Amino acid sequence: MAGYDIQTLDTLMTAISFIVGAMVGSFLNVCVYRLPKGESVVKPRSRCPKCESSIVWCDNIPMVSWLMLGAKCRNCKTPISWQYPLVEAITAALFGAVYVRYGFTIASPVYMLLSAGLVLVTFVDLTDWTIPNEVTFPGIPLGLVCALVAMFVPGTNLMILAPPSVPIFSALLGAVVGGGILYALDKGALLILGKRGMGFGDVKLIAMLGAFFGFPAVVMIIAIAACCGAFLGYALILMQRSKGEEETAHYIPFGPYLSFAGVVVMLFGQYLYNLWITNMGIEILQQPY
Ligand SMILES: [Zn+2]
Structure with a gap:
């Protein structure tokens, strides 16, 4: 041209x-x-x-x-x-x-759709304290279908971090492990603290992110979300103290943190992973000379 x-x-x-x-x-x-x-x-x-x-x-x-x-x-x-x-x-x-x-690439339209879903989740959770099933119910199977397609169409694998040879396995593992961790946290909080840690909506949301990004990435998403949640939660408590307000046990929506972490991994996951590997002194990603 x-x-x-x-x-x-x-x-x-x-x-x-x-x-x-x-x-x-x-x-x-x-x-x-x-x-x-x-x-x-x-x-x-x-x-x-x-x-x-x-x-x-x-x-x-x-x-x-x-x-x-x-x-x-x-x-x-x-x-x-x-x-x-x-x-x-x-x-x-x-x-x-x-x-x-x-x-x-095929990743762009898929991740744009996912981004739209995560924006919707974030703002519904912030305003209504729910995570819409309208996103997670189609989102989980869509993530799995993408992983399945990747097995037959070369160059369409969306698995972030150490791409496995069997993407559907990674996607299933991501959904189950991610959902499982949050489910366990929720039940654990109920048992130990006597109150609900988070809603079942969060479990479905992380299962969706696990289906899209696969197993190792889903753990990274939970870690990033937990760090952001702890940091901002603590900042909110400090703000209340400085204003002399009574400390109230707020329900802090976790959906926005998970969504944010999902976006971070979507855009920078590979980079963060490489950084981590390099700092660990493991040079498996370097080409042998
Ligand atoms: Zn008007």
């Missing part, structure tokens, strides 16, 4: 990924709002929750419209939450990052 080179094409594809991500994010906003209520995410069209006037297409451009309208409904001037452009911006950034990381 005269006049076009790979770099131009890549820049264009990254931009397209970003825009598609923003549009998907716009749809995710509808899902975050309606799924916990059991409403249809397809119809009716988006409305202002206050005055119920339909949102015209030109006021529904991801991120841009929110800024143009000054974060208010055009009709009744009710403030529109910053959560809407935030969800759109995060989804757009993730789609762009996935393309930058994986380029023109």
Whole structure:
């Protein structure tokens, strides 16, 4: 192709990924709002929750419209939450990052879909304290199907960290071990502390991530999520103390931490693993001279 080179094409594809991500994010906003209520995410069209006037297409451009309208409904001037452009911006950034990381491969659309699911999980868990089955129920089999496909189509293996020769085995192991660890933690907390550690939604979520990323990676995801959870949980307690507030036993949603850890492993898993191996002094990844 005269006049076009790979770099131009890549820049264009990254931009397209970003825009598609923003549009998907716009749809995710509808899902975050309606799924916990059991409403249809397809119809009716988006409305202002206050005055119920339909949102015209030109006021529904991801991120841009929110800024143009000054974060208010055009009709009744009710403030529109910053959560809407935030969800759109995060989804757009993730789609762009996935393309930058994986380029023109089968991994890109799969991980974009997964990213969208994780954004949805995060914001439903933050606002409704549930993890939607609408994500995990199709997500677990989809992860397993991807692993199965990888066995027959060369170059489609999505298993992160030390790719096994039998991806479906890694995916099954990831789902079972990941789900098992969280299930054990949940039951353990119930036995020892007399309260629930986390919900069964978290068990299904980590089973889904295990199905997508396989066995060794799922342990890394749990470790990263636990570290972030402990760090932020402790920061919250310190903040309450400094404000002189009574320390209350909050339910802290674990879904956002698991989702965040899933994204970290999706984008940087291989890099982190190599770093770890190198620092351990094990030079198995180095080519022999
Ligand atoms: Zn309104």
